[in-house]
Every structure is written in C-alpha cells, then in structure tokens.
Amino acid sequence: MENLKLGMLDQLDGFLTKNHQKTLKSLFRRSSSTKSSGEDDSPSSASDSPKPIPHLSPFANSVVSRCSKILRIPTEELQHHFDTQLPESVKELLTYARNFLEFCSYQALHVVSGRPDYLSDKEFRHLTFDMMLAWESPCAENNKELNKETASSSNLEVEDDDGWSLFYSSSTNMAVQVDDKKTVGPEAFARIAPGCAAVADIITVHNLYDSLTSTSGHHRLHFLVYDKYIRSLDKVIKASKSTLASSIGNLQLAEGEIILDVDGTVPTQPVLKHIGRSMWPGRLSLTNSALYFESLGVGLYDKAVRYDLATDMKQVIKPEMTGPLGTRLFDKAIMYKSTSVEEPVHLEFPEFKGNSRRDYWLDICLEILRAHRFIQKNNLKEIQKSEVLARAILGIWRYRAVREAFHFFSSHYKTLLAFNLAESLPGGDSILKTLSSRLVILNSSASQHDVSPHSKRQSKLSPISLIAITQLGFILQKEVNLDGEVIIVGEVCAGESNPLEMVVKQSLLDTGRAEAAQATVDQVKVDGIDTNVAIMKELLFPVIVLANHVQRLASWEKPYKSTVFLVLICFSIIRGWFSYVLPSVCVCVAVVMLWCRHFNRGKPLEPFRITPPHNNAVEQLLSLQEAITQVEALLRAGNIILLKIRALLFAVLPQATDKIVILLVFMAATFAFVPLRYIILLVFLEAFTREMPYRKESSDKWVRRIREWWVRIPAAPVQLIKPEDNKKKKS
Structure with a gap:
C-alpha cells in the first residue's frame, strides 16, 4: 500500500x-477517440x-x-x-x-x-x-x-442561459x-x-x-x-465565501472563523432581537464559533453583539414564543441564554406562514453548539477539533443546499446535521462514541512500524472534512501538518464498512422500528373524552370484571363463596404465600406471551373493536365541561383534606389532636411489635367483613361517627394575595 x-x-x-x-x-x-500523436507524450497515453x-x-x-x-x-x-x-x-x-x-x-x-x-x-x-x-x-x-x-446523464441536460436545467x-x-x-x-x-x-x-x-x-x-x-443538489451546494459555498470576504471588518472575526449563514439583510424580512420588552431589528450571522447580531441604525448597522457558542458557559438554545411588549403570541423565535448575558435574548424570525425560517436557524445554531460540546466532552485539540467543526460546517452547507433547492424541512430523525442527528437518533450516543474513537487516532500511526499495508491503511485516518474545507478555499486552522501519506486515506474503504458506518446502519434500523411503532401510536389516537373513556373501559375490562367479583364477595351476597374466599386469603397470609403472588403473576404473564408468540407467529394482530358513543359537538363540549368540573371538585376536596390535616398538626382543635396523638402512638407500637403478616391479616379482615350481616350495623355506626368527627375538624386558613404591579413608574 x-x-x-x-x-x-x-x-x-x-x-x-x-x-x-x-x-x-x-x-x-x-470519449474514446484517439488523441493525436503530438498532443500528449506523457505516460498517460498508455x-x-x-x-x-x-x-x-x-x-x-x-x-x-x-x-x-x-x-x-x-x-x-x-x-x-x-x-x-x-x-x-x-x-x-x-x-x-x-x-x-x-x-x-x-x-x-x-x-x-x-x-x-x-x-x-x-x-x-x-x-x-x-x-x-x-x-x-x-x-x-x-x-x-x-x-x-x-x-x-449528459443526454438529459436541457439548460437555459443561467446553466440551470x-x-x-x-x-x-x-x-x-x-x-x-x-x-x-x-x-x-x-x-x-x-x-x-x-x-x-x-x-x-x-x-x-x-x-x-x-x-x-x-x-x-x-x-x-x-445535479441540482450539487449546483445548489456549489452556490451555497460560494455565497459563504463572498459573505466572509465582505463581513470580516464588520464582525471582527477571529482566526479560523467562517461565516455559515446570514439572515435579516432584506428590509422586509429582518431579524428582531427581544430583551425584556425592548426590541431591535437587525442582521444575524452564524459562524463556527458564535452568533453575531448587528442592530439596524439609521441606514447603517451598529457594532455587532457576539453570543459565544464555543466556550462552555451553560448555553441554552431553544424555540420560544415572542410578541410585542413582552406578549407571547408568535412561535417564531429562538432563545439564547448563558452565563455571559444578564437575561435571555430572543431572536425572532418573522414570516407570514409557518415557522420554517426559525426552525432552520434553530437547527444550525444547535449543530454548532453541540459540535463544541462534543469537542469539550472528549477534550479534542488542534486537528481533531478542526475536523469536528469542519464536519459541522459541511453539514450546514448541505442542509442549506437541499433547503434552498428543494424546500426540504428536516424532521426529528431526518436531519442532515450530524450532531443534531446523534442527539435525536436511537443509539446516537454510540455514533458519537465511535466518532470520538476514530478522531483520537488521527495521525496516531506516524510512529507505527512493521505492520502490513492493509493494517496501516486501517489505522491511518485522514481529517477528510478539514481537507475538504481547505480545498474549497476556507482556512479553518493554520499550520496544519497534512502529509500526503495521511491524506491519501479517506473515511471509506473499498469493500469494507468502517465502525462508524456500521453503527450508523444499526442506529437506522432502530430508528425504523421506532418510526413504525410511532406510526401505530398515531393511528390509534382518537379525539373526544367520551371516545377515549370508552376505549379505556374496553382495555381495562378484565380488571373491571375481577374488581366486580371481589366487590360482590365483599358484599356477602353469597355467604358460602365469601366464606371460602375469606378462609383461603387468610390462610395464604398466615403461611406467607403472599410474597409469591407477584412472582407468580410475572411468570403467568410470561407464559401467556410465549404461548401467543408461538401460535400467532406471522398473524396480524386483530384490531380492538370499540363502539364509541355518537355525540355531536355540543354534547362533547358538555362532556368536557362536566369532566373539568369533576376534576375541579376532586382538587377542591384534596385541598380541604390537606388543610384539615394541617389544622390537626398545629393543634387548632386540641381534643381532636389528642385523639390523633394517641392513635399514632398505638400504630407505632403495633408496627414495632406485631409481625407485618398479622397486621395485613387484620386490615384484610376488617375491610372484607365490614358488610357481613353480623358486623354491618356496627360498621355503619363506626363509619358514621368517624365522618361526623371529621366534619367537625376546621380547615387551616388560606389567604389569597393579588400580585402587585412591579413596574417602575417614571417620575
């Protein structure tokens, strides 16, 4: 080799x-035409x-x-x-x-x-x-x-004056x-x-x-x-090169800093910066190290404000809603927050329809931020750091090219940005781990000797993204030693799949399964409270039937069956068999699943048949209102219980507090000296025999006394304070 x-x-x-x-x-x-004898006398004539x-x-x-x-x-x-x-x-x-x-x-x-x-x-x-x-x-x-x-493909081209098909x-x-x-x-x-x-x-x-x-x-x-994609990619790269040449003085870029995209140059589509209730229109630029915002003054741009993405300052970039005077009306902004700014900065991208403009800038800003976090996490230096940034830069250019040529908008798993994809893809951490291990061995084989040509080819890796950036005319890092022996080896090898390619394929398989599962989830989503309640009732039908059987046994409608059930449960509790109930349930479920897997192999699962109630829109609104009222009533009852407990804890009613103290001491002694199985047995006997003919009258009497006692407990007071207006009035 x-x-x-x-x-x-x-x-x-x-x-x-x-x-x-x-x-x-x-x-x-x-063409296979023969060249003239005097045209080329080099060895290539062979x-x-x-x-x-x-x-x-x-x-x-x-x-x-x-x-x-x-x-x-x-x-x-x-x-x-x-x-x-x-x-x-x-x-x-x-x-x-x-x-x-x-x-x-x-x-x-x-x-x-x-x-x-x-x-x-x-x-x-x-x-x-x-x-x-x-x-x-x-x-x-x-x-x-x-x-x-x-x-x-040359026979397919029909080009106009601009060179586009x-x-x-x-x-x-x-x-x-x-x-x-x-x-x-x-x-x-x-x-x-x-x-x-x-x-x-x-x-x-x-x-x-x-x-x-x-x-x-x-x-x-x-x-x-x-062909259209490559042309668009070439156009994007040339646009970045021309923008870099014209903006170096305005932005005061550092060495190796490359402008990736600029927005807000068109007067009808500015970028709006919000800090608190203040707002400025201007121009936004993204480089491989930071965001730059230039406020629009009187015909000129003010000095650019730099928002760093390269240094670890706990940066947060996420979508946000903005509007005039601090209102949250439009979902068209991104929020930047770090330890270097006193309060969050909101960058709004106004557009008449949708929020694709904001989503694009959110993606490319997160790509640069995540690339630097990857560098910091793996402590990459010099050529490895430049290779990571070059990979992110090329990904953003490809994303721009596809977006501008085909109006493509990436979804969760279809992004064209490598570090964003690794964050969202199943197994993305494995991709980043494999990438890190391959970056570490860049140029590491310079001191290796006595190895076969093929093993040397495997061990040597070239910073292909950094080389591509350099060949396109961008200087990401000066004084990089890229000798020819290292450059000749690329990321792909003939007839072989490198570890990065294999882990990406495995992650794509997992993604396919996740997307297929999500598609089934989307199919079964239904609207309406009544319809969802009907589905839940059908799904929980076995549990509901079992609970009804236990309820009938506890009501002692058939004393013989209730007595047999009571004796069996008590015997199981005394012998300690209840510790095997949960393992037995797990084993039974596993056996049922294996049975279904063996006999239903290849058969599609039959759909769950539901007959939802046929309610019109008004009836559904009434059902929603009733459900909200019931939830509100439950919350109100829960608050009352908590306030009464608070009153008991702070001895608002001394007599009731004394009884609670005696009860707590008795319960502590019981838990300390009585085995747990006997406590469970007593609780079960008291609950299950409450409806027995011999106990029903006394049980009802005790329940009534407890309810009356609870009604006499006062609730702790609550004071609602209206928020004061904290605006500073100008004198």
Whole structure:
C-alpha cells in the first residue's frame, strides 16, 4: 500500500507540472477517440485505449477507464495494485467487481476533490453519478447492463442561459419521469457519495438520500435531482465565501472563523432581537464559533453583539414564543441564554406562514453548539477539533443546499446535521462514541512500524472534512501538518464498512422500528373524552370484571363463596404465600406471551373493536365541561383534606389532636411489635367483613361517627394575595 500511495503521489505531481493548463473537464472526458500523436507524450497515453477488465460490465469498465485517466495510471496497473495491496476478503469472486470499482472510484474522487471549483464542473457530477450507476451493475454476468448511451446523464441536460436545467422550473417529479432507468438506489449513493466529503457525510448520507428522493414516486435518485443538489451546494459555498470576504471588518472575526449563514439583510424580512420588552431589528450571522447580531441604525448597522457558542458557559438554545411588549403570541423565535448575558435574548424570525425560517436557524445554531460540546466532552485539540467543526460546517452547507433547492424541512430523525442527528437518533450516543474513537487516532500511526499495508491503511485516518474545507478555499486552522501519506486515506474503504458506518446502519434500523411503532401510536389516537373513556373501559375490562367479583364477595351476597374466599386469603397470609403472588403473576404473564408468540407467529394482530358513543359537538363540549368540573371538585376536596390535616398538626382543635396523638402512638407500637403478616391479616379482615350481616350495623355506626368527627375538624386558613404591579413608574 505504501508503494501504491507513493507512486500515485509521484504521478500526480508529474501530471500537475505538465498539464496545469488543462481544464478539469478533460480529466472526466469519456470519449474514446484517439488523441493525436503530438498532443500528449506523457505516460498517460498508455491508458488512452484501456484494456477491458473481464470481471466488469461494459459500463463499469467505462467508469474505471475514466478513473485511470484521472489517476494517470493504466487500468492493468490499478488492478494489480488492487490484487496485491488489499486483503483477500475484499477480493472474493462474488464481490470482486464491485470492490474494484469502489477502489478506483475512491482514488479518483480523492484526486478530483483537490482541484479548484470542482463542484461547478458538470463532468464531476456526471462522473460521480455514473459511479453510482456502475456500482449497481458492476459484473459482466449481470443481465441488467447499462451502455454508455443509456446511462450517460449528459443526454438529459436541457439548460437555459443561467446553466440551470429547464426541468427545474417544474416539479422534481417531472424530472424523474423523463427516464426512470437513469436512477440509483440508496446503497449505491451511500457507498459512493461519502467518497467526496463535501457531497455527503457518512453519518447523514441516508437522510440526504431520503431528502433528495422525497418527491419521487419510487424512492430512486435521478441525475437531474442529483445535479441540482450539487449546483445548489456549489452556490451555497460560494455565497459563504463572498459573505466572509465582505463581513470580516464588520464582525471582527477571529482566526479560523467562517461565516455559515446570514439572515435579516432584506428590509422586509429582518431579524428582531427581544430583551425584556425592548426590541431591535437587525442582521444575524452564524459562524463556527458564535452568533453575531448587528442592530439596524439609521441606514447603517451598529457594532455587532457576539453570543459565544464555543466556550462552555451553560448555553441554552431553544424555540420560544415572542410578541410585542413582552406578549407571547408568535412561535417564531429562538432563545439564547448563558452565563455571559444578564437575561435571555430572543431572536425572532418573522414570516407570514409557518415557522420554517426559525426552525432552520434553530437547527444550525444547535449543530454548532453541540459540535463544541462534543469537542469539550472528549477534550479534542488542534486537528481533531478542526475536523469536528469542519464536519459541522459541511453539514450546514448541505442542509442549506437541499433547503434552498428543494424546500426540504428536516424532521426529528431526518436531519442532515450530524450532531443534531446523534442527539435525536436511537443509539446516537454510540455514533458519537465511535466518532470520538476514530478522531483520537488521527495521525496516531506516524510512529507505527512493521505492520502490513492493509493494517496501516486501517489505522491511518485522514481529517477528510478539514481537507475538504481547505480545498474549497476556507482556512479553518493554520499550520496544519497534512502529509500526503495521511491524506491519501479517506473515511471509506473499498469493500469494507468502517465502525462508524456500521453503527450508523444499526442506529437506522432502530430508528425504523421506532418510526413504525410511532406510526401505530398515531393511528390509534382518537379525539373526544367520551371516545377515549370508552376505549379505556374496553382495555381495562378484565380488571373491571375481577374488581366486580371481589366487590360482590365483599358484599356477602353469597355467604358460602365469601366464606371460602375469606378462609383461603387468610390462610395464604398466615403461611406467607403472599410474597409469591407477584412472582407468580410475572411468570403467568410470561407464559401467556410465549404461548401467543408461538401460535400467532406471522398473524396480524386483530384490531380492538370499540363502539364509541355518537355525540355531536355540543354534547362533547358538555362532556368536557362536566369532566373539568369533576376534576375541579376532586382538587377542591384534596385541598380541604390537606388543610384539615394541617389544622390537626398545629393543634387548632386540641381534643381532636389528642385523639390523633394517641392513635399514632398505638400504630407505632403495633408496627414495632406485631409481625407485618398479622397486621395485613387484620386490615384484610376488617375491610372484607365490614358488610357481613353480623358486623354491618356496627360498621355503619363506626363509619358514621368517624365522618361526623371529621366534619367537625376546621380547615387551616388560606389567604389569597393579588400580585402587585412591579413596574417602575417614571417620575
């Protein structure tokens, strides 16, 4: 592997010195026409007419040929490096073609992503999409072969003067309907797209695919959609670069600080800052370290106020409601609170419909805040810290690109921001733990020796996000030592899944189960108090029936059955069998569940049939009012009980207090000297035999005396104090 890396670097340096005036487009050119003899005398002429590889399909051979031209290495030599440098597990017969295609694609994408302005070149978009198409049908034995004329996406372009496809003016669904054969699936996209760090992140690549295909009917990615995404991404990155150049003086940015987005520049859509009852319109900027707000003065912006996100100051960022004069009317703001500000700052994003503008800013601010918390938690320094911030920056740019191109709004589990996703995804803590372990070993193998090429390739990791940021023209950290040996290794490996990719896949499986379970919850949610009461009664029907049986036994309507039940319960209490009741219930429930699992395997669960009462809207309102009245009555009764207990505790009625004291002392002695089983037995006998013919009259008499005694207990006084107006009146 060392020889492969050094050879590729040497050939790459020779190519740059001899062909620096050639455009990037010539690297991707797929034409097979023969070059003139005097055009190129470099070693790359050996790959002008590459020899097809028998294991690959014609279209996969075409992609490999274009990769060899980019690398200036003949296809035979690429195959030789693949056969000699990679482990045997990658070169199995069934997966050989696909793994070799990944090997060539990753090497070519690494070289291409080092060129300036590569995202704006349409040939880059053609090449990466064709890599995905070839990944789905790499083998020569595959009957579903793609020829160049069919799979090439260049025949699909119909562009206007601005370079944007005419299909973009209409629905994305129309673009997909042009030719559904030129589409790729999620696996191909997830394997190829992360090869270029600017295009996709290995943590969020599946969500990115879902967002790009959300408008298609068959959940496949069309080239026109992919092309529009890359164009939008390039536009967003260039906009950030121009904004950074024009705002450095105004914001006084620190070294390595990059502006990610700015809002409030349009006079009709300002950002409103609320502190208490004061409000200022202005412009809001987000960098990879802080939020900046510039209040709008008379035609000019005032000095920016900085709200730090990088230092641990117990920052809180959450959605909030705001309105004029401190009222809470509009759910369109975010609240920033930390130890550096005296009172919370509310940043409002007014818009006529919805709160998508606020939600977007909430997401990107939380992404930067959570990235810095991840850095602080794992004590990351220098290159590791820059790599984390670069990953967050690229995620925000991708989020902006998809949002602006397709009006995509992320949900709880579909966010395109890696650290936000790890917070909301099931198993997200495992993703962050795996990411931390891989960041720690950046450049850690510099002192390792006597290891195989493959193990060295596994142990060495490159800061791919930091490299991508640097290649795009942003300086996140100066004096970073990125030697070529480390750079050549990326986050994805041919034919293999790194630990981060595997933990993301497992988390996605758990997410699918959680979403499926939540879908069933949403289906059974019903409106109306009467309907929910009817459902609860049916669900608790076995418990209600059992309670009714016990109630009939306690009423002594059938003395024989009540006597048998009383004797059995008393015998069980005396022998101590009640300690086994709960374990027995658990075992019985487990047996029933196993029985159902064995005999109902594969059978859908029958729906629970409920006949809700047919009440109109007025009757439902009356039911709601009655339920609220009953709850209020219960609260009032509970307060009265607590106030009477308070009166007894503070001896408002001395005679009653004396009786309570004697009762408490007697109960303390009972609990101290009488075994617990006998206490339970006495309580059960008193409660169960209260309705016996021999005890009913005396029991009713005692209950009546206790009720009369309780009525005579006064309640502790309560004084309601109206809140005073604390406004300071100006003299």
